[in-house]
Amino acid sequence: GAVVSQHPSWVICKSGTSVKIECRSLDFQATTMFWYRQFPKQSLMLMATSNEGSKATYEQGVEKDKFLINHASLTLSTLTVTSAHPEDSSFYICSAREIQGLETQYFGPGTRLLVL
Amino acid sequence: AQTVTQSQPEMSVQEAETVTLSCTYDTSESDYYLFWYKQPPSRQMILVIRQEAYKQQNATENRFSVNFQKAAKSFSLKISDSQLGDAAMYFCAYRRPSGTYKYIFGTGTRLKVLA
Numbered sequence: 001g002a003v004v005s006q007h008p009s010w011v012i013c014k015s016g017t018s019v020k021i022e023c024r025s026l027d028f029q030a031t032t033m034f035w036y037r038q039f040p041k042q043s044l045m046l047m048a049t050s051n052e053g054s055k056a057t058y059e060q061g062v063e064k065d066k067f068l069i070n071h072a073s074l075t076l077s078t079l080t081v082t083s084a085h086p087e088d089s090s091f092y093i094c095s096a097r098e099i100q101g102l103e104t105q106y107f108g109p110g111t112r113l114l115v116l
Numbered sequence: 117a118q119t120v121t122q123s124q125p126e127m128s129v130q131e132a133e134t135v136t137l138s139c140t141y142d143t144s145e146s147d148y149y150l151f152w153y154k155q156p157p158s159r160q161m162i163l164v165i166r167q168e169a170y171k172q173q174n175a176t177e178n179r180f181s182v183n184f185q186k187a188a189k190s191f192s193l194k195i196s197d198s199q200l201g202d203a204a205m206y207f208c209a210y211r212r213p214s215g216t217y218k219y220i221f222g223t224g225t226r227l228k229v230l231a
Contacts, residue, residue: 031218032130034219038159042223043221043222043223043224044161044207044219044221045208046218046219049216049217049218053180057216092157093159095161097208097217104151104163104166105211105217105219107153107156107160107161107162107192108164109159110159110160
């Protein structure tokens with residue numbers, strides 16, 4: 001149980017295009033999902049907290065117009081990187097908070113984004 | 117503000133031996149959760165163990181156990197009978213019991229297991 005999927009796992013795009021990453025909780029409902037960014041050999045950096053049916057809360061320094069987050073249902077959140085540039089290349093990880101039981105965050109497998 | 121510190125960037129352990137990874141944190145709250153996550157080369161974050169601050173008993177999960185010292189704000193992870201598959205980055209994380217539920221992660225410890 002408590003499986004989180006991400007799609008796509010790998011994406012290469014041209015500079016200036018937009019990329020959408022999906023995060024799904026497969027066997028549980030998640031009112032809260034989190035989006036992280038991880039640079040090589042570094043820890044996870046929280047970008048935003050996504051609550052179902054409301055606007056995301058962004059961490060300081062994260063451009064909300066660049067990283068659009070939509071949490072339309074209890075099992076799906078999306079992150080759209082708009083007008084991507086090479087510096088947006090990174091590993092993006094989502095997690096979902098289980099609202100029953102242990103209330104642990106379960107993580108997706110991550111999406112590797114390369115902007116050319 | 118809460119902080120989480122992992123002072124060991126890298127550790128090595130011989131297969132079948134025991135290793136302890138350290139984690140300290142700073143908080144003014146009395147109730148919170150602590151976690152250890154493993155990130156193998158696949159980069160999938162895997163929950164290893166969790167501890168509720170109000171529980172004095174140290175959490176254990178098979179070969180993994182913690183030494184939770186609340187007064188000292190210390191939360192170390194002990195891996196017994198280390199296996200090659202334990203090689204990974206290990207992250208310690210802190211979470212408040214309510215509010216935003218977001219984690220504060222440490223910088224991680226890379227564990228190497230030597231055959």
